Amino acid sequence: MTLPVTLLEAVAVDRITPRTARVAFEARALDDTVGTTPDQQLKLCFPRPGQREPVLPAQRDDPIGWYQAYLALPEAERPVLRSFTLRRRHPGTRRIEVDFVLHGDTGPAASWALRAAPGDRLGMVGPSALYAPPVPFAEAAAAAGQVLLAGDESALPAIATLVEALPEGVRAQAWIEVADRAERQELTSRAALEVRWLYRDGAAPGGLLVEEFRRAGRPAGRPFVWLAGEAGAVRALRRSLVEEHGVPKESVDFTGYWRHRLTQDDAPTAEDLADARERSAASS
Template identity: 80%
Template sequence: MTLPVTLAEVVEVHRITPRTARITFEARELADTVGTAPDQQLKLCFPRPGQAEPVLPERRDDPMDWYRAYLAIPEAERPVLRSFTLRRRRPGTRLVEIDFVLHGDTGPAAAWALRAAPGDRLGMVGPSALYAPPVPFAEAAAAADWVLLAGDESALPALATLVGALPDGVRALAFVEVADEAERQPLDGPAGLDVHLLHRDGAAPGTVLTGAVRAAELPTGVPFAWLAGEAGAVRALRRHLVEERGVPKPSVDFTGYWRHRLTQDDAPTAEDLADAREWSAGR
């Protein structure tokens, strides 16, 4: 399976909340299927200081060959790779919107987004079926008795696309933790959607979210649960649903997007590795 790789140029930057920037890119190449399904994951390649655009390996038929070629680029030139979710594709165009959480000037993605301006260029790897879940979201949601969506602001782009893909007549609960009142974003969905927007207000990441789900009176029956955000909070929620609520493991789709006090470049912890094995087993 060929991994889609292209350059994408910034055409618009819009601050949708004080800490979230929605950046519109024009991709040089974009498959017709991009933007047609929810929760489409991709990777962005950020240029190193002094580079006008990232150094990218040529497209390869084997995704692992492409990644090996990426690793073979000298470290000083090799672009920084980070995972994102496609927020939206503008119909009939090669324009895509991606939301960036602006958590300061420490991480490469947030630091780049703080300064992004029209004309800046990134590499875009995907979206690809390689990153897609084994069962499409709408199919999994329709087969369940109800749907649970839970995440923090890093999960909002994906969660918003999932809400938009909920089948008619499905009952769904969404729990979303954001920093404070100013970071609230509307979630528009079908009549059966019940949204709980939660404010962290200085609490440790994930604690308000996990507390709200634990305290919630959830519907009866077997849900399809989608969990994403800070890895420790996702882990705690998954354990709560499986061990305390009796939700079958296959009914929980979970992804730790980031780790409190650790970066993506830090080594995985034992719990991270265990989560990765569980996630892979579900695929």
């Protein structure tokens, strides 16, 4: 399976909320299948200080070989990889949109997005089923007749694409935790969609979502459930649904996007590894 690799150039930067920047990119090359399904995961490659654009090994049919070539780059040249969700593909073009959560000037992605301007360049690896197998979300939701989604602002781009993909006749409920009321975004869907916005207003991330979820009790019926966001919160939500409310494990798709006080460069914890094994077993 070929691992797509290309350069991106920013063509527009829009602050859609005080803490979210939507960047439109023109891709040097883009497969026709990109943007045709929801929740497409990709990796962005950020240049090192002093670089006009990131140094990228060429695309190849051997994904492991590409990653080895990436690791073989001198550390001072090797781009920083971060995971994102494709927010939108403009049909018939090579233009895509990616949303960045602006959580300060402490990480490579947020600090880049704070200063992003047309002409800035990044690399893109993916989207590829190699590291993010697509979930037949719309089909699972239609079969269940109802769907429950929950996450924080890091999951908002994925949630937006998922509810946009839902067919008519499905009942959908989305629980979304954000910093405050100013971070609300408009979501559109053909499904009967109810959105519950939860505002931290200075509280630690994840706790409010878990608290409100547990307070609501067992979901009605047997919905298909999609969870994403801070890894500890996602883990607690899933345990509550499965162990306390009897939702079948196979009805819950879950992903920890980020870890409180840890970065993607930090080693995985024992719980991270356990989650990865369970996700792998569920998709095999």
